[in-house]
Amino acid sequence: MLRTRHLVTTLAVAFALAYAGTAAAYHTRFVADNCNYAPPTPTSYITRDGSAAVALRARHEGYQWAGGCWNDNDRDDSPNDPHENPYTGGEGGDCSGFTFKVWREALSTADSGFHQWGLLRFVHGPYTAATFKAGAGAPNVTAPKSGLVKMDALASDGHIGLIYAVNPDGSDQIIEAKGEAYGTNIWTRTYRGSSSYSGVRRVGWSS
Amino acid sequence: MTSATPVVSGLGLLALAAAGCMRSPPGPPDALSDGSPARPPPVELEGVDGPTVSTRVRVLQSISVDPGSRTASCLDSSDDAGARVVERVGTSGTSVSFLTRDGREAYACDSTEGRATGESSWCGRSFGRLHAGRLRDPRLSLTCRGIDEEPLGFAWIQPTAATSYLVVTRPGYSESYVVAGAVPVRIVTDDVDLGSSTAAFAVSEHARDGRRLRRYRLEARVSG
Numbered sequence: 001m002l003r004t005r006h007l008v009t010t011l012a013v014a015f016a017l018a019y020a021g022t023a024a025a026y027h028t029r030f031v032a033d034n035c036n037y038a039p040p041t042p043t044s045y046i047t048r049d050g051s052a053a054v055a056l057r058a059r060h061e062g063y064q065w066a067g068g069c070w071n072d073n074d075r076d077d078s079p080n081d082p083h084e085n086p087y088t089g090g091e092g093g094d095c096s097g098f099t100f101k102v103w104r105e106a107l108s109t110a111d112s113g114f115h116q117w118g119l120l121r122f123v124h125g126p127y128t129a130a131t132f133k134a135g136a137g138a139p140n141v142t143a144p145k146s147g148l149v150k151m152d153a154l155a156s157d158g159h160i161g162l163i164y165a166v167n168p169d170g171s172d173q174i175i176e177a178k179g180e181a182y183g184t185n186i187w188t189r190t191y192r193g194s195s196s197y198s199g200v201r202r203v204g205w206s207s
Numbered sequence: 208m209t210s211a212t213p214v215v216s217g218l219g220l221l222a223l224a225a226a227g228c229m230r231s232p233p234g235p236p237d238a239l240s241d242g243s244p245a246r247p248p249p250v251e252l253e254g255v256d257g258p259t260v261s262t263r264v265r266v267l268q269s270i271s272v273d274p275g276s277r278t279a280s281c282l283d284s285s286d287d288a289g290a291r292v293v294e295r296v297g298t299s300g301t302s303v304s305f306l307t308r309d310g311r312e313a314y315a316c317d318s319t320e321g322r323a324t325g326e327s328s329w330c331g332r333s334f335g336r337l338h339a340g341r342l343r344d345p346r347l348s349l350t351c352r353g354i355d356e357e358p359l360g361f362a363w364i365q366p367t368a369a370t371s372y373l374v375v376t377r378p379g380y381s382e383s384y385v386v387a388g389a390v391p392v393r394i395v396t397d398d399v400d401l402g403s404s405t406a407a408f409a410v411s412e413h414a415r416d417g418r419r420l421r422r423y424r425l426e427a428r429v430s431g
Contacts, residue, residue: 037402065344066404066430084336084343086428094431107401109350109358124404124429126349126358130332136350157284157314157334158431 028078030062031089035069035122040115045206046104048151055102055151055162055175057119058184062092063177068101069093069122076183083180092184093124095160096132098177099153100125102162103202105139112138112203129160133198143201145192153200154191160200161191235260235380236298240319245298248372248383250417255374259381262297266388269305277328278303281316284332288314293388298377299353302361302393311337315393317361319351331361335391341365342391347406347427349399358399360406362427363391369414376409404429 062076066086070093071077078090093101101123104114109126117123127137133155135142143152153162154174161176164186174189191197235258237245248261269288272279281303282288292305300319306312317331331348345362353359366373366386373384375394384392398407411422 066428068404084431086344086430096429096431107404109352110356126401126404126429128333128346128348128429128431130334131348131350134329134332136330136332157332158336 027088028081028090030078030091031064031067031069031122034071034091035120036118038118038121040104040106040117040121040123043104043114043116045204046114047207048149048205049207051102051104051151051202051205052164052175054104055098055164058093058098058102058177059175059186061184062090063094063180063183064088064090064092064097065094065180066097066124067091067093067122068097068117068124069120070184072119079180079183081180093177095177096127096129097124098184099132099160099162100127102151103139105137105202109137114204129155130157132160132200133157135200139202139204141201141203143199145197145199148192148199148201151202151205153202154189154197155200156191156194156196156198161189233379234258239263239296239298240300241296243296248417250372250413250415252372252374252381252383252411252413252417253419254411254422255381255383255419257380259374259383260298261383262295262385264296264385264387265294267292267294277318281305281314281329284314284316284334285312287312291388291390293390293393295384295393297382297384297395299359299395299397300351300361302395304363304388304390304393306337306390310340313337313342313346313363313391315346315348315361315363317348317351317393319353319359333361333363335363344430345425345427346431347429349401349404349406349429353397357397358401360396360399360408360427361393362396362406362408362425364394364408364410364425365391366412367420370412370420371415372413372417374411374413 060074061070081088081090161174164175165173175186177184245260287307289306289308304315313335315333316329320328330351333346335346347362396408408425412420
């Protein structure tokens with residue numbers, strides 16, 4: 001539907017203008033050459049360890065604003081994209097797209113089932129960090145930070161990361177799509193102690 | 208072969224009509240989402256065909272917002288809300304937008320429950336960073352659904368300085384927005400593609416006298 005409407009003019013207006021001289025000069029072929037739109041495979045369950053395994057395959061891959069497609073070659077195939085530009089066609093998810101895929105969520109916010117998306121399936125999903133933080137959608141709920149465990153999330157209005165492990169000092173090892181300059185990896189973070197961050201949990205884990 | 212083509216096409220059209228696929232789009236709603244009467248815009252908007260419903264806007268001082276109100280629950284998104292808060296009521300939903308005091312961050316809360324109150328009535332939230340006073344991304348939210356349970360897209364637009372009215376095409380009518388409060392304008396579309404996490408907004412911008420300044424299609428992606 002989106003692609004077939006008759007249009008008088010197609011512009012991304014002010015947002016496109018904001019990228020003049022950057023996006024126009026920078027565009028990779030990663031998405032065009034590698035990604036697909038295959039439907040997901042519904043799965044009856046997923047364990048937290050299984051979800052962590054999905055997340056680890058994105059480790060050392062890239063970051064793409066509004067993205068959601070990556071391979072597993074342990075390098076960023078489109079490094080240093082311009083910030084907050086969804087049109088650069090680079091490798092990787094952004095923080096919320098990464099979370100959506102790792103949590104195996106559905107395109108419909110009313111569906112809490114598990115859906116296995118291929119690594120190279122270009123999909124972001126309907127959630128932003130802010131909506132994850134609010135517990136929006138059937139699969140997501142807010143949760144007290146003190147009780148968060150592996151593969152629960154810590155979300156602020158502008159970022160979300162998944163707990164990979166808890167350090168002895170109470171900080172967390174967070175697996176996250178951090179930004180264009182960082183890609184996707186595991187870092188020690190103190191999000192749990194920050195008032196900007198709230199706890200978010202995906203419902204329905206089998207263990 | 209050549210002469211048969213129009214016949215086949217005609218049969219196809221008949222079949223489509225019988226299946227209900229050629230229904231006229233619905234007309235304009237007679238009420239906004241909070242139940243208040245839908246009214247036309249105060250000026251004629253150049254190039255806007257068909258019925259147009261004017262959304263309602265209210266610019267509040269943040270310090271005067273009722274602490275128990277739904278707007279207050281949105282202001283709680285930030286501990287650094289700026290002076291002005293913009294409430295908008297449209298045909299499909301309501302929104303609250305505000306900037307932080309330093310003008311570098313924008314927040315929005317969206318609802319499709321017209322008269323509902325409280326934190327839980329927000330079905331969508333957005334956050335954006337401004338760079339030199341501009342958003343780089345319209346911060347699309349796709350987590351709200353209309354009364355027909357179809358997804359709606361909420362996003363911000365920053366019109367030109369000369370723009371007084373924004374018009375967004377909806378099925379069977381247009382919806383107009385008054386630019387107000389020096390805050391990006393939160394607009395709504397039905398043109399949502401969940402498969403690509405995108406939405407499209409057919410927009411025109413108009414001067415105070417209704418003259419059209421520009422017309423475009425904004426395609427927005429869920430991000431960040």
